[in-house]
Amino acid sequence: MSEDSGAPSEDSELVDRANTAFYEAMERGDLEALSALWLGEGDDGAEDVTPSCVHPGWPVLTGRGEVLRSYALIMANTEYIQFFLTDVAIAVAGPTALVTCTENILSGAPAEEGSDLGPLVGQLVVATNVFRRTDGGWKLWSHHASPVLAETDQDESDEPPA
Template identity: 75%
Template sequence: MTAGTEVEQVELANTTFYDAMEHGDFEALSGLWLDGDDESVSCVHPGWPVLTGRAEVLRSYALIMANTEYIQFFLTDVVVSVWADTAVVTCTENILSGGPAEENGDLGPLVGQLVVATNVFRRTSEGWKIWSHHGSPVLAETDEEPDDETPA
């Protein structure tokens, strides 16, 4: 297997993770995480404490999917690094999500959010599986010019 092929496989696993979230496909999402009694599986959703263990992590995604009417991810700044049986993907999640449904059944207001994420994968006999996901909200503007004024 060449490094390029490994990178492509990890990119596909990462994209599949976000596709499963967008489609609310809990079964597909569950199949992407390391299986078994591996308590080293972890997840940090923006603003949440660290979740440890496959069951706790998957329960969090079930709750998110049950309470999110619409979500779409536009990934930017994607960087994939592979070392032996471990891969790290860093990216910016440009998230568009729908608020609660209106009384007439229409989708509520759309909300945008930026989250920087690190997804760590492990190679298994079944392909690349998610070992850890960490998402942090982007709170600072990075494209702004520094303010040259000094306080008086």
């Protein structure tokens, strides 16, 4: 974790905890805990913002209901998911915080016949999470995740020699 000013502040520590709680709720498939982490109509500081989310390959989802429905759908269709976060950077500016990170994701599809777990798939995604300070703590305002296109040996051989 890092912050623009160098030493971590109390706010950046709280944002880091909220960010970690977001990913842990996803790993557990806990929609109730995940919902509590998103800005809601009753949250102080949420009057002038609308939650939004972009999952890799999805269009922009706007509004708390649409965002939470997307997570319910993902959780219902994901047997296993684990996030290993790297390159986490946190910047706090007044009531808003920005977290950027790399999501190293390991996920499993539904189990195949005769198996406890379906095939595991690894994926690398970069994410930006925007948080808003409320009376109830730091809440997610926006999540935007984009896949990282890794270079393959084929890509390297297509380049002309130096």
